[in-house]
Amino acid sequence: MRFEFYNPTRLIFGAGSLAQLGKAARPYGKKALLVIGRGSIKRSGAFDRAVSALEEAGISIVEFSGIEPNPRLSTAMRAAELARKESCDMVIGMGGGSVMDASKIIAALVFYEGNPKDMFMRAGKIARPPERALPIITVPTLAATGSEMNCGAVITFDDEKLKTFVRAEVLYPRVAVADPELTLTVPRDHTAYGISDMLAHVAESYLNAIEGTPIQDRFAEGVMLTILEWGPRVVENGNDLEARTQIQWASIVAWNGWVQVGTEHMLPVHMIEHVLSGLYDIPHGAGLAALLPAWMRFAARFRPQRFAQFAQRVFGLSANGEDKMSLAMKGIEKYEEFLRSIGCPTRLSELGIGKITEEMLFHWAEESLKVNCDAEGRLPGRPPLRKEDIIEVLRMAL
Amino acid sequence: MRFEFYNPTRLIFGAGSLAQLGKAARPYGKKALLVIGRGSIKRSGAFDRAVSALEEAGISIVEFSGIEPNPRLSTAMRAAELARKESCDMVIGMGGGSVMDASKIIAALVFYEGNPKDMFMRAGKIARPPERALPIITVPTLAATGSEMNCGAVITFDDEKLKTFVRAEVLYPRVAVADPELTLTVPRDHTAYGISDMLAHVAESYLNAIEGTPIQDRFAEGVMLTILEWGPRVVENGNDLEARTQIQWASIVAWNGWVQVGTEHMLPVHMIEHVLSGLYDIPHGAGLAALLPAWMRFAARFRPQRFAQFAQRVFGLSANGEDKMSLAMKGIEKYEEFLRSIGCPTRLSELGIGKITEEMLFHWAEESLKVNCDAEGRLPGRPPLRKEDIIEVLRMAL
Numbered sequence: 001m002r003f004e005f006y007n008p009t010r011l012i013f014g015a016g017s018l019a020q021l022g023k024a025a026r027p028y029g030k031k032a033l034l035v036i037g038r039g040s041i042k043r044s045g046a047f048d049r050a051v052s053a054l055e056e057a058g059i060s061i062v063e064f065s066g067i068e069p070n071p072r073l074s075t076a077m078r079a080a081e082l083a084r085k086e087s088c089d090m091v092i093g094m095g096g097g098s099v100m101d102a103s104k105i106i107a108a109l110v111f112y113e114g115n116p117k118d119m120f121m122r123a124g125k126i127a128r129p130p131e132r133a134l135p136i137i138t139v140p141t142l143a144a145t146g147s148e149m150n151c152g153a154v155i156t157f158d159d160e161k162l163k164t165f166v167r168a169e170v171l172y173p174r175v176a177v178a179d180p181e182l183t184l185t186v187p188r189d190h191t192a193y194g195i196s197d198m199l200a201h202v203a204e205s206y207l208n209a210i211e212g213t214p215i216q217d218r219f220a221e222g223v224m225l226t227i228l229e230w231g232p233r234v235v236e237n238g239n240d241l242e243a244r245t246q247i248q249w250a251s252i253v254a255w256n257g258w259v260q261v262g263t264e265h266m267l268p269v270h271m272i273e274h275v276l277s278g279l280y281d282i283p284h285g286a287g288l289a290a291l292l293p294a295w296m297r298f299a300a301r302f303r304p305q306r307f308a309q310f311a312q313r314v315f316g317l318s319a320n321g322e323d324k325m326s327l328a329m330k331g332i333e334k335y336e337e338f339l340r341s342i343g344c345p346t347r348l349s350e351l352g353i354g355k356i357t358e359e360m361l362f363h364w365a366e367e368s369l370k371v372n373c374d375a376e377g378r379l380p381g382r383p384p385l386r387k388e389d390i391i392e393v394l395r396m397a398l
Numbered sequence: 399m400r401f402e403f404y405n406p407t408r409l410i411f412g413a414g415s416l417a418q419l420g421k422a423a424r425p426y427g428k429k430a431l432l433v434i435g436r437g438s439i440k441r442s443g444a445f446d447r448a449v450s451a452l453e454e455a456g457i458s459i460v461e462f463s464g465i466e467p468n469p470r471l472s473t474a475m476r477a478a479e480l481a482r483k484e485s486c487d488m489v490i491g492m493g494g495g496s497v498m499d500a501s502k503i504i505a506a507l508v509f510y511e512g513n514p515k516d517m518f519m520r521a522g523k524i525a526r527p528p529e530r531a532l533p534i535i536t537v538p539t540l541a542a543t544g545s546e547m548n549c550g551a552v553i554t555f556d557d558e559k560l561k562t563f564v565r566a567e568v569l570y571p572r573v574a575v576a577d578p579e580l581t582l583t584v585p586r587d588h589t590a591y592g593i594s595d596m597l598a599h600v601a602e603s604y605l606n607a608i609e610g611t612p613i614q615d616r617f618a619e620g621v622m623l624t625i626l627e628w629g630p631r632v633v634e635n636g637n638d639l640e641a642r643t644q645i646q647w648a649s650i651v652a653w654n655g656w657v658q659v660g661t662e663h664m665l666p667v668h669m670i671e672h673v674l675s676g677l678y679d680i681p682h683g684a685g686l687a688a689l690l691p692a693w694m695r696f697a698a699r700f701r702p703q704r705f706a707q708f709a710q711r712v713f714g715l716s717a718n719g720e721d722k723m724s725l726a727m728k729g730i731e732k733y734e735e736f737l738r739s740i741g742c743p744t745r746l747s748e749l750g751i752g753k754i755t756e757e758m759l760f761h762w763a764e765e766s767l768k769v770n771c772d773a774e775g776r777l778p779g780r781p782p783l784r785k786e787d788i789i790e791v792l793r794m795a796l
Contacts, residue, residue, distance in 0.1 A: 001411070001412060001643055001644075001647065002411065002412030002413065002414075002415070003409075003411055003412060004408065004409065004410050004411070005408070005409040005411070006406075006407075006408040006409070007405075007406075008404075008405075008406035009404075010402065010403070010404040011401075011402065011403040011404070012402050013399070013400065013401055013402070013403070013660070014399060014400030014401060015400065016400070017400070212640075214620075214623075214624045214627065214628075214644065215620055215621055215624045215644075215647060215648060215651060217620075218616070218617070218619070218620025218621070218623060218624065219616070219617055219620055221616070221620070222612075222613055222615075222616025222617055222619070222620055223613055223616070225612075225616060226612045226613045226616065229612065230612075242610075245399055246399075246612065246613075249399065249613060249660070250613060253613060258656050262411070262647070
């Protein structure tokens with residue numbers, strides 16, 4: 001176990017914490033680019049409360065609205081142009097994962113010279129990582145991606161329809177203000193997709209981790225157990241603030257690095273899913289729910305012991321006499337059942353992208369290798385996936 | 399659940415990571431005060447390797463050796479004077495918890511004006527927390543306190559024999575270089591005391607936490623399970639690098655805030671133990687081992703459900719039909735058995751402080767309230783402890 005860990009984001013968490021946004025932002029300047037999506041936070045009143053908190057702290061606001069659910073590079077570039085023109089001191093992203101990711105990218109684009117696409121992963125590497133960014137502050141309104149407390153961001157190159165990502169230390173938010181009250185108005189379906197997303201962050205990294213990290217295994221299992229317990233409650237009653245709180249906290253630790261540190265995890269299913277949400281604009285969490293069980297059934301053949309541990313520790317299945325493989329399969333069944341029980345699709349045919357042909361599977365497999373691949377042209381994972389393997393996984397998910 | 403979390407320490411972890419010390423320190427200047435204990439790292443050769451790594455990075459060294467096992471304020475003041483005189487840019491603490499804690503305090507004392515004692519906890523508050531410190535780098539040589547990745551430090555006022563502490567954001571190390579190879583030479587008894595210390599950090603905070611933090615409960619249980627599994631291996635064979643690695647990682651997460659975040663935990667037993675190690679210079683981990691089982695038996699009466707959960711989840715005891723209280727007691731028995739199995743004392747009479755009189759118990763109880771107490775003069779904890787309660791706990795530990 002060898003690693004470097006660094007996460008300097010200050011997290012202000014809890015119901016009512018939005019009121020602290022002004023105080024939290026004050027050390028970073030006097031003028032903020034406030035980045036939002038398509039206006040739902042204006043209808044809920046959260047936007048006005050954020051603006052008041054900032055103005056009371058003497059921070060003036062330049063608004064940029066209209067970040068798409070799968071944010072586009074061209075949109076981020078327009079926002080960065082505005083931040084430059086207005087000489088903003090910081091970027092505040094208030095919204096879901098898309099808005100927070102776009103805000104990070106905007107903060108870096110303000111200083112980035114040359115081709116903006118060089119900032120992102122392509123063919124297994126980032127040509128020129130960003131080295132500077134405006135201070136970033138995140139205010140999540142959805143419990144899902146955990147973007148509020150990590151240094152990653154996903155973007156779609158609109159001209160190529162390529163969905164890719166960046167990870168860089170300069171993209172750590174200085175502060176994340178996570179107020180579960182802001183998530184009370186998230187509709188049932190997107191609440192469920194958020195749960196699918198956070199659960200996938202933990203499950204996929206856990207099942208693609210090295211052996212020999214017992215603490216991180218326990219952490220991952222603990223987060224999954226908590227999501228399995230509290231997820232259904234928040235889907236059933238979106239007004240349950242206690243459930244919203246537990247689930248939002250789960251979404252943050254699912255992807256702030258604490259669970260994965262030292263595990264050398266990989267995320268092949270995320271890479272495949274990005275192709276789908278990049279091409280068809282489906283919610284990331286829905287796409288993950290449709291793909292992950294199929295990938296699990298494929299990958300369990302290679303690591304039955306790890307999947308058996310997953311079945312036992314996360315779903316409480318008992319080994320008694322059963323062989324690893326059948327135990328593994330039962331755990332996967334339980335995972336899929338859970339996703340269905342909260343209303344997630346678990347098949348590609350349920351994603352509303354029409355008739356799916358063999359040619360489409362072939363194309364998706366090729367596209368997924370454009371972002372990340374190893375020296376042998378395979379998608380990194382345990383096991384690494386050749387193009388044929390990806391097609392097989394996709395076929396299993398039909 | 400409401401909290402603020404912030405831990406900006408960069409952790410470089412793993413066997414061989416000492417070689418990265420120079421690169422890690424370079425951003426913070428050209429001259430370091432290198433603080434060490436009483437020389438065991440010189441005999442092992444680790445000191446020379448650290449010095450080489452620093453010199454290769456162009457960093458010159460001012461050595462300060464002789465930090466005591468329970469470090470004294472007067473010693474830290476002398477070291478701070480040296481750092482000022484030599485215009486050091488940073489403080490590097492290479493040693494156990496005592497050396498790292500002293501280094502943090504030295505780094506703050508360099509800038510602190512007025513009475514240095516005002517920087518520390520007394521009667522439940524810190525009069526004037528430090529607001530500035532030289533950059534701090536920690537290089538642990540013992541897996542125990544977790545001081546390498548947190549912002550706390552313990553010190554003894556030598557004139558009063560009062561052992562107290564400080565916690566302040568400026569005391570977060572910029573970098574912690576944690577190389578398990580440096581712990582290979584720790585003798586068996588101190589290895590065991592370190593295990594007692596890290597386990598106590600998790601167990602005591604878990605048993606003094608609020609309800610309603612399911613993820614943190616699971617994290618705590620996961621760290622304790624890992625310590626129970628790997629602790630005996632490292633005591634049995636100190637040369638087992640894999641076991642040293644797992645145990646050192648456990649010691650760091652036990653006390654870097656990840657396990658306790660949001661739990662509003664308290665540490666009454668730590669406060670009582672500090673009196674003993676302050677007065678009699680016994681190892682902190684040994685003192686904790688002697689006190690914690692007694693406190694557990696006292697406190698379980700007030701929270702049988704929590705102690706029963708501890709018994710079930712950490713020691714795998716089965717509830718079947720048993721009442722909470724007897725389950726709780728069995729878990730405590732297991733905890734004590736574990737400590738004995740690795741060679742820790744679990745009674746005050748085993749600490750080598752001679753005959754213990756009622757007057758001494760009375761005096762210790764009074765002393766423990768000098769550092770921390772609530773408005774009603776009780777030691778904060780769940781439950782809060784009146785002086786009579788502390789005496790009862792001490793009597794139970796005889």
